[in-house]
Amino acid sequence: MKIDAIITGGTLLTMNPAYEVLEDCAILIKSGVIADIVPLKKAQKIGADKIIDAEDCLITPGFVNTHSHLPMTYLRGLADDLPLQRWLGEYIWPMEAKLANESFVYDASVHGAAEMIKNGITMTADMYFHSDETAKALKKAGMRALLSRVIINPKGDNIAEEIGFLDEMRELHGEDGLISWAIAPHAIYTCSGKIFEACFDYAKESGTILHTHLSETKKERDDCLDIQGLSPLFYLRKLGFEKAKCIFAHGVWLSDEEIELLKDTSSTVSICTQSNLKLTSGIAPLKALTEKGANFAFGTDGVASNNDLDILSEASFTSQLHKTINDDPQFMPARETLARLTIHGAKALGKEDIMGSIEIGKRADLLLINHRNLQSANMYDPYSHLIYAIGKEQISHVMVEGKLLLEEGRLTTLNEDSIIDRAEEYKTMILREIKDVDKK
Numbered sequence: 001m002k003i004d005a006i007i008t009g010g011t012l013l014t015m016n017p018a019y020e021v022l023e024d025c026a027i028l029i030k031s032g033v034i035a036d037i038v039p040l041k042k043a044q045k046i047g048a049d050k051i052i053d054a055e056d057c058l059i060t061p062g063f064v065n066t067h068s069h070l071p072m073t074y075l076r077g078l079a080d081d082l083p084l085q086r087w088l089g090e091y092i093w094p095m096e097a098k099l100a101n102e103s104f105v106y107d108a109s110v111h112g113a114a115e116m117i118k119n120g121i122t123m124t125a126d127m128y129f130h131s132d133e134t135a136k137a138l139k140k141a142g143m144r145a146l147l148s149r150v151i152i153n154p155k156g157d158n159i160a161e162e163i164g165f166l167d168e169m170r171e172l173h174g175e176d177g178l179i180s181w182a183i184a185p186h187a188i189y190t191c192s193g194k195i196f197e198a199c200f201d202y203a204k205e206s207g208t209i210l211h212t213h214l215s216e217t218k219k220e221r222d223d224c225l226d227i228q229g230l231s232p233l234f235y236l237r238k239l240g241f242e243k244a245k246c247i248f249a250h251g252v253w254l255s256d257e258e259i260e261l262l263k264d265t266s267s268t269v270s271i272c273t274q275s276n277l278k279l280t281s282g283i284a285p286l287k288a289l290t291e292k293g294a295n296f297a298f299g300t301d302g303v304a305s306n307n308d309l310d311i312l313s314e315a316s317f318t319s320q321l322h323k324t325i326n327d328d329p330q331f332m333p334a335r336e337t338l339a340r341l342t343i344h345g346a347k348a349l350g351k352e353d354i355m356g357s358i359e360i361g362k363r364a365d366l367l368l369i370n371h372r373n374l375q376s377a378n379m380y381d382p383y384s385h386l387i388y389a390i391g392k393e394q395i396s397h398v399m400v401e402g403k404l405l406l407e408e409g410r411l412t413t414l415n416e417d418s419i420i421d422r423a424e425e426y427k428t429m430i431l432r433e434i435k436d437v438d439k440k
C-alpha cells in the first residue's frame with residue numbers, strides 16, 4: 001500500500017470512545033484518511049511521500065468551532081464595551097449594511113480562515129451574508145466548514161429563495177467534500193415564527209442542520225415570555241424544532257425545563273463564553289447541561305464580540321470559570337474539555353463518523369502541538385498540560401483531510417503577510433466610512 005504521509009512518534013490523544021493515549025506509534029495517511037496506526041518500529045519499513053516527525057508533540061484531533069461569523073474579522077475592535085442590542089443595532093448592523101459586500105466577505109473570510117488554522121480549528125460552523133464567498137475563501141484555505149447564509153426576516157413566511165440558494169451552493173461546492181451547508185434563521189427576535197416553521201420543515205425533509213442563535217440574552221428570553229407566553233426553546237418546540245438537528249448558539253438563559261427538553265434531541269448548544277461575558281449576556285448553564293446529558297461544544301462567535309479565535313484558551317477559561325461558579329474543582333476535567341473541543345463538536349456538526357477523533361478510517365484532521373518549552377516541560381498528564389498550560393502558539397502543524405495547512409508554524413495555503421496588508425487597507429476604508437457617518 002502506497003502511503004501519502006506518516007506521522008511518527010509523539011503522544012497521541014485519540015479521543016476515541018476508550019480515550020486511548022498512544023505512544024511510540026505512527027499514523028499512516030492515505031487519500032486524506034487515517035489508513036492505519038502502527039507501532040513505530042513497523043513504520044520504519046514503510047515508505048511515504050511525506051514523513052512528519054512528531055517527537056515532543058501532542059497529536060490531537062483538530063478543534064471544532066461550532067459557532068462563528070468569519071467575515072467579521074475586519075470589524076474587530078470597531079465597537080467594544082457595549083451590551084448586545086446596542087452593539088448590534090448602533091454599530092455592527094449599520095457597518096455591515098454599508099460595507100459587507102462580496103469582496104469584503106471574501107477577503108475577511110480568508111483572514112478569518114488563516115487565523116482559525118493558526119488556532120488549530122479544522123472545522124467551523126459559520127453564519128453570515130454572501131456565504132458563497134466564504135465558501136470560496138475556505139476552499140482556498142483547505143478548511144472544513146458547515147456554512148450558512150443568515151436569514152433575517154421578521155415578517156416573512158417564505159424560504160423558497162433560501163432553499164434555492166442552498167441547492168445552488170450544494171451544486172457548486174459539493175456536499176461530500178470539505179464544505180457542507182446549513183439553514184440559518186438568525187434568531188427568534190429577527191425571524192418570524194412562520195420562517196422558523198418553514199426552516200424546521202426544510203431541515204427535516206432535506207437532512208440539513210439548522211443553525212441559529214438562542215437565548216443569548218435575558219431580554220431575548222423575557223421578550224419571548226411576554227410575546228409568546230413561552231420561553232425560547234418551548235416557543236421553538238411549538239414551531240417544530242424537534243424535527244431537526246439544530247445548533248443553538250449561546251443558550252445562556254436556558255432553564256432546567258428547556259435543558260430537559262433538549263437532552264433527548266440531536267441538537268447541541270454552542271457555548272461562546274468570552275463573547276457572552278464581554279457583552280454581559282450572562283453565563284450558560286454548563287453544569288445543568290452536563291448533568292442532564294445534553295450535548296454542548298465550544299464556539300468562538302465572531303471576532304467583533306470575542307475578540308479572537310483562540311478556541312483553546314476559550315475552552316480552558318470556560319472550564320475554570322464553571323469550576324468556580326459551581327464551587328466544584330472536579331467539574332469539567334481537562335479530558336472532558338478536550339472532548340468538547342473535538343468529538344462533541346464533531347457530533348454537533350453531524351460529522352462524528354468522519355472526524356472528531358483519531359481513529360482508523362476517519363479523515364486525517366489533526367494537530368501537532370509542540371510541548372518542548374518552559375511552560376509545558378514535565379508533562380505528567382497530557383490533557384492537563386493541553387488545557388491549562390499550553391498556548392495556541394505551540395500548535396505547529398494543522399492537517400485537514402491529510403493536507404497540511406500549517407507546517408512548522410507557517411501557513412501553507414495562504415499568505416500571512418499579504419492578508420495582514422489587506423486588513424490594513426480595509427482599516428483605512430472603514431475609518432473613512434465612519435467619518436462619513438459621523439458627519440451626517
Ligand SMILES: [Zn+2]
Binds near residue numbers: 213249301302
Ligand atoms: Zn453569533
